[in-house]
Amino acid sequence: MEVHIEDLRLAYNGVPAIRDLSLTIGDGESIVLLGQSGCGKTSTMRCVAGLEEPTGGSIRIGERTVFDAVANVNVPSHKRNVGMVFQSYAVWPHKTVLENVIFPLRMKKVGRRQARADGLKTLELVGLGHLADRGASLLSGGQMQRGALARSMAMKPSVLMLDEPLSNLDARLRDDLRVELRRIQVEQGLTSLYVTHDQQEALALADRIAIMRDGIIAQLGTPQQIYSTPASAAIASFLGVTNVFPVTSTHSANRVTLIEHPLELAVDEPIEYPESSACIRPDDIDVRPRETRIGERNRFAGEVTVAVFQGASIRYQVKLTNGPVIDAICPQNAHGVLAVGSSVDVSIDPSSIMVLPNEVPEVRVSERVAA
Known part of the structure; x- marks a missing residue:
């Protein structure tokens, strides 16, 4: 079922938490709200669930308006038919797994026999059918979270909301469980709103990711779009790009100069904004023992200051000569692990350098999704 949020606003004691946020979640779509603590992602979800009363805007679930500040409409949470899965497992330890799952069905006056049948079917779906009669307190953490998911799904919600449900595992x-959650969401065609600060979770579970900063959606797109083309250096850094260096343009459109170091980088894209940074992913950097090569672009001398063996890869920190410390993740090769103090060459392909504005130039409002 489609969820439509229009110009949503929320303030706590006069301090804005959500600022004119608009977003449409398509029927059967999984949207992940991703951002740091305090960005407004959980507040947005709580407004949709009816656990917070916004100070402005409107929310529609399907064809039903559940909140409209102008029309003075505010449907109570228990009448919105939304399922919630929280960070805490929120199971009743004195009840069995099945009793936990069918509790919302019994509250909705579903007959005992039908509630049991629906509960058992949902437990099979999340892989807990064989534990239906076990006491909930005897479950492991992962099993408890599956039980909490089954409880929300059993009530056949119009939209399923998940607030960092995996962070305690x-x-x-x-x-x-990321894989299981994604499988269930796709197979069941669940409309879902997922909140997390974990980029890997967002990439794994989303049809689209909405990155939130300061109560607004700073960027909205598919996981591939968000990962490949972050809208700003701040977003790139949040997504795990550890090499972010403020730069200024040079006499050449295809070169930039680091502001804090006397070093130039060859790039494929020129600077478009006055305050920009060069952003380079660690796995786009090649580190090798020192060689003599002339004329290769973005080849710099340096010294290994940190080397961490990570199994299939090795993570280095390299202090560039007359340059910054750069972070690199390299696959194992014939050189083995280069020792701390080794003289090395660092190579960076110009096409892998993203020159981005330090912050998103303007608020990017979500596109409408056809039902």
């Missing part, structure tokens, strides 16, 4: 289990 260990790394391996988070990876596994």
Whole structure:
């Protein structure tokens, strides 16, 4: 079911938390709100769920308006037919897994037999059918979170909302549940709104990602678009681009100069904004033992200051001669792990350097999605 948010505003004690935010979630689409703490992502979701009363704008779920500041409409949360999965598992430890799942169905006056059948079907979907009669307190953390998901899904919500549901789990289990969540969302065609500060989660679970900063959507796009073409250096840095260097233009359109170091970079795209930075992903940088080569663009001498073995790759920090410290992730090769203090050459392909404005030049409002 489509969710339509128009000019949403929310303030706490006069301090804006959401500023004129507009977003449409298509029927069956998964939108991930991604951003740092305090950017307004959870507040936005809570407004849609009816857990916060906005100070302006409107929200529509399907054809039904659930909030409209002008028309003085504010449908209570329990009448919006939304499912919520929280960071905490929020299970009743004194109930069985099945009793936890069918609780919202019983509250909706669904018959006991039908509620049990629906609950068991949903538990099978999340891989907990064999644990239906087990006490909820005996489940592992990952199983509890699956149970919480099943409880929200069993009520057949118009939109499923998930507020950082995997953040309390260990790394391996988070990876596994990301795959399961995405599988369930796609197979069931669930309209979902997911909140996280984890870029890997966002990339794995979204049809589109809305990056939020200071109560607005700074960039909206598919995971591939967001990863490949971040709208600003600030967004690139948030997405894990560790090499971000303020630059200024030179006499050549295809070269930039680092502001803080006497170093020039050859680039494919010239500077378009007065305050810009060169952004380079660590895995786009090649580090090799020192060689003598002349005329190759973006080849710099340096010294390894940190070398970390990561299994399939090696992470280096290299202090460039007359330049900054640069972060690089290199696959293992015939050179092995280059020791700290090694003299090296660092190579960067001009096409891998993104010259971006330091901040998004203007607010990017979401495009409408046809139902």
